[in-house]
Amino acid sequence: MxxxxxxxxxxxxxxxxxxxxxxxxxxxxxxxxxxxxxxxxxxxxxxxxxxxxxxxxxxxxxxxxxxxxxxxxxxxxxxxxxxxxxxxxxxxxxxxxxxxxxxxxxxxxxxxxxxxxxxxxxxxxxxxxxxxxxxxxxxxxxxxxxxxxxxxxxxxxxxxxxxxxxxxxxxxxxxxxxxxxxxxxxxxxxxxxxxxxxxxxxxxxxxxxxxxxxxxxxxxxxxxxxxxxxxxxxxxxxxxxxxxxxxxxxxxxxxxxxxxxxxxxxxxxxxxxxxxxxxxxxxxxxxxxxxxxxxxxxxxxxxxxxxxxxxxxxxxxxxxxxxxxxxxxxxxxxxxxxxxxxxxxxxxxxxxxxxxxYGDGGGSAPAERGFIFQNLGWMIAKGALDSSDTKRTNGEPLHVAISVKGGHNDEPHNHNDLGQFIIHCGGENILCDPGAGLYSQAYFAPGREQLFHISSSGHSVPLIEGQEQSSGRQAQAQVLEAKLVEGGGELDITLNLTSAYSGAASLARYTRQFNWKMASDCPKDRAELCLIDRFRWKSRMVSSAEPFSSVDDSDTGCSSVVERWMSRVQPEVVKSGDLRWQGTHGTVHMTYDANQWQVLTEAIDTVDHDNVPIIFYRTSLSWTGVNNETDVRIESPNSLETVCEVRFIIEPNMVETEVSMRE
Incomplete structure (x- = not known):
């Protein structure tokens, strides 16, 4: 070596x-x-x-x-x-x-x-x-x-x-x-x-x-x-x-x-x-x-x-x-x-x-359209949408990308962020990572994982039974699958993130699955990301009358899940089950099952590494589904499972043609 x-x-x-x-x-x-x-x-x-x-x-x-x-x-x-x-x-x-x-x-x-x-x-x-x-x-x-x-x-x-x-x-x-x-x-x-x-x-x-x-x-x-x-x-x-x-x-x-x-x-x-x-x-x-x-x-x-x-x-x-x-x-x-x-x-x-x-000014395709860092646990796919029919102002393709983070929670300058991901569109990380916060004594002191930029609460990862991700080398992402199709057109990832939530007493297993597709498997003017989170709960008596709460109710014996997505762009509700983040050059739509998940967006005021004020928008999906009678089980080998499936669609922003603008 x-x-x-x-x-x-x-x-x-x-x-x-x-x-x-x-x-x-x-x-x-x-x-x-x-x-x-x-x-x-x-x-x-x-x-x-x-x-x-x-x-x-x-x-x-x-x-x-x-x-x-x-x-x-x-x-x-x-x-x-x-x-x-x-x-x-x-x-x-x-x-x-x-x-x-x-x-x-x-x-x-x-x-x-x-x-x-x-x-x-x-x-x-x-x-x-x-x-x-x-x-x-x-x-x-x-x-x-x-x-x-x-x-x-x-x-x-x-x-x-x-x-x-x-x-x-x-x-x-x-x-x-x-x-x-x-x-x-x-x-x-x-x-x-x-x-x-x-x-x-x-x-x-x-x-x-x-x-x-x-x-x-x-x-x-x-x-x-x-x-x-x-x-x-x-x-x-x-x-x-x-x-x-x-x-x-x-x-x-x-x-x-x-x-x-x-x-x-x-x-x-x-x-x-x-x-x-x-x-x-x-x-x-x-x-x-x-x-x-x-x-x-x-x-x-x-x-x-x-x-x-x-x-x-x-x-x-x-x-x-x-x-x-x-x-x-x-x-x-x-x-x-x-x-x-x-x-x-x-x-x-x-x-x-x-x-x-150097390159020709950034318009050409990158030398590598994607890469999997096997040791580091980062996975990246890049591509460009064919914008010939979308009348973009500069006439250039729209560069889009996804990145997913594995690794562990004891890395240098660590954030508790296993399973975090970024959706990139036209030079902008629309679903983003908060990056570094303001360096202070507290930023490097015991208890630092409670700070927004470091905590899993500042990343696009779930809150499980009211518990954030834990710190330490034992909290690690196990990569079950990481497959990148040559050319970056498709990326399939499955992570086992159970060890990141050691404080969630009822959690038996948590996996996060990503499927990213471009061009060949979807319309040329958009890319799609399907994300599936599966939460399997430990075998125990579950009452059919027990709803899954959207808040921390670990003391009541209920298991709760709150999914979260981070962005600098304020999202808009298009309709029930359809959320939209509109960036400068592209838009990310998220569709979800509104019958099972309730949406809430909150603005978080903080400062960046240079002490400049910044606002992040944290969008949460809280589980509101109720189990039916068939979900009552005692010591069942097939423990009760909660599934969250969302689909992100990335498209170029449509602009008016010169003629229509003159009219």
Missing amino acids: EDSIHEVENENINKRGNESKAVSSLSANRLREKLSRPELATLYTDLKSYGERALIEPMPSLTFRLYRQFRDTGERKAYEQAYFDRRGRLAAVAMLALDTIRPDALQALEEMLWDVCDEYTWCLPAHLGTGEVNQVDGNIDLFAAETVQMLAEVVMIHAERLDRLVIERIRSEADRRIFTPLYRDQRKFHWQTADHNWSAVCGGCCGMAALLLLKDESTLQESISHTISCMNAFLSGYGEDGGCAEGIGYWVYGFGYFTYYAEMLREYSEGEINLLTGSKIAAIAAFPLRVHLSGGTYVNYSDSAEQEEVPSGLLSLLASRVGLQVDLPLHIPLLTNDPCHRWAHLLRNIMWSDPAV
Whole structure:
């Protein structure tokens, strides 16, 4: 199994003299040339605007009051906004300072570098426990690692013009805060063996800084051995299918920094050490394309957003190194689009973005029309509806897709969401996943599964006997069937989700079945999803007079089911048994048995990951059927079963023709 990188012998890494060979790509001249390219014009305008503002405004202060907020109230947003704004300003001014006739930019850059070296800690308070001195000294989190990597690269780019005292200060702070505790003292950090993004980001950033700043050969070799060990740990969190349980956003973060270090190490070793090889690496590289649905919208389970900024430089480099076929339109993210203003993405978007490896603007079909992540437990089918008869305004096919989530409820950045699914239409997830909520102390504390974004109450999964899904590795989706017809035209899935509802005392077995069909089995201008939930109850005396309640009545001995569907689109009742969510380009109809199920829609006000208010609409179907006399049984081997069958029909929105609009 290809799940690790072999250790590298010392003679293979002892490739340098007094100056790092990883510096050649960090040339001010090369950066100036890249920034003049037409595809980077919008990015450069964004950088210049942000940088000019930074030249006339004082750096935001990281005050004691802000630092203490997380300990005192659990609030982390205010400190982090100031912290990331400081990083963003530094990044923008570092680019402005490439202009040799801008001494003001170079002077401001020196002041900013000095100011960052003065920070009490490069870590975030949320990663420091109570934030006492003994938790600060020698501690390295994601952002301390990102900071040292940024400082190292800025120093290398501007080495010929920066004051030598600034450069020596940065080397000294890097040694004190990072290199000595990590490589010389060999202090143990939890992230060194983590099987998620922390090992790649922390290990990779510190490793890149070491390649650029360390002069001591033995410590440098220790850094390479250490970083490769971190990268092995990171890769162990991926199966051979290349799926990222943390979601697309954390794929960008973790595998992005894995790739950044791998490329710097390859250059440093003059090609002798190449971490970007093998089938597993190729599968991981393909993950964002496989979970891209259409129009820049992705499958966003766990703590990811639907609209994710996937670095163009990263995809371009992977296209070159592993033969990745990028079937997306070229989009170069702006620095200001990233709330964390990450330098590593910015620099490599400038240096590596290659329009030649990208698709034709997004109108063509994806390279893969569907994919089943066998290890991860995600299933995706994609297609396009023939809209020639529907008079869509742009005349293009309507891209539609479905995704279903299995897995278990102890994944990194876990949500209790087994059996969750997404219906996508025309660049929009109409039945959607809520994605990440606002990060706070409570978001990562015991009891977090009660929060809306994390709880099964925020997902399109049922409430059974008043019980939400339980947390833990034992709550897992057993895949009974997962069959994808070549071309994505049909997807059949059956999941056993019984273990997710350990608190439902009367539940014997719960299965969820999906059947997705397109084109060949239904009219060309629509797709259909049939969903069947079967709830089998444990053998017990059941009275024919007992109705199935729509609320939590576990204390009365009755078994209850409430099905739920999540959307950002407010649904409309077309008629009894027919509900409609109308999106921008397409509509999803849901038909159900109104004699057995009662519908209710509620608006849920919350905030997203960036603390922006958002409304989700949760539509519930509550069981109202009454058992007849033939359903009275005692210890019957065929336990009483409740079945919910709904059908979703996805169609393009009809629009008026030009003639009728004129009339």
